[in-house]
Amino acid sequence: MYTLCLSPDARSQLSVQVTQNGTFSHLLYADDGISYTTAFIAIEQGVEAVSVQVRLGNSVNSLTIANLEDAAERIACFVEELAIGIDPRMAPEADSQLTITILEPNAKRLFSQSIDGYRCANADLDAAIAKENWGAINTAQNRRDLHSSTIALIVNRCSVGIEAGARP
Numbered sequence: 001m002y003t004l005c006l007s008p009d010a011r012s013q014l015s016v017q018v019t020q021n022g023t024f025s026h027l028l029y030a031d032d033g034i035s036y037t038t039a040f041i042a043i044e045q046g047v048e049a050v051s052v053q054v055r056l057g058n059s060v061n062s063l064t065i066a067n068l069e070d071a072a073e074r075i076a077c078f079v080e081e082l083a084i085g086i087d088p089r090m091a092p093e094a095d096s097q098l099t100i101t102i103l104e105p106n107a108k109r110l111f112s113q114s115i116d117g118y119r120c121a122n123a124d125l126d127a128a129i130a131k132e133n134w135g136a137i138n139t140a141q142n143r144r145d146l147h148s149s150t151i152a153l154i155v156n157r158c159s160v161g162i163e164a165g166a167r168p
Helices: 008-017 071-083 105-131 134-158
Strands: 022-029 036-045 049-056 059-066 096-102 159-166
Touching: 008 022, 008 036, 008 071, 022 071, 036 071, 049 071, 059 071, 096 105, 105 134
Parallel strands: none
Antiparallel strands: 022 036, 036 049, 049 059, 096 159
């Protein structure tokens, strides 16, 4: 089992990044100093809290914490806890696909509609951000969240087989 840690430099960068909105990448190093993996950390500021989404290996995890002085350290600990047991030699391939089998016709239809809705919400979100239209940003984010939750529900409840593999 590997123990992966953020470098002191990454912790320092994270203390600045926790005050910003954006997605940041950080390397986590194993004890041998050579093996590593990358964590992608998306940070979104709220009024009193910071929402964090961490993509690490094959997982995506979220955390919302109070916007306090120790927020960066708490996020760093969260990332390192997620990294426990991740073998950096087994990183997912960038050009791979996930095949999900859904047999129930209504679930298939809803899944397809939700994928399309998610993509449209992302396009609307990009347009709203470009125009700095905060109301439209909020609406697009809510629509995107609704579609992603629907997709996750269908995958978790209605899929009969999930297969990961390289793209043909």
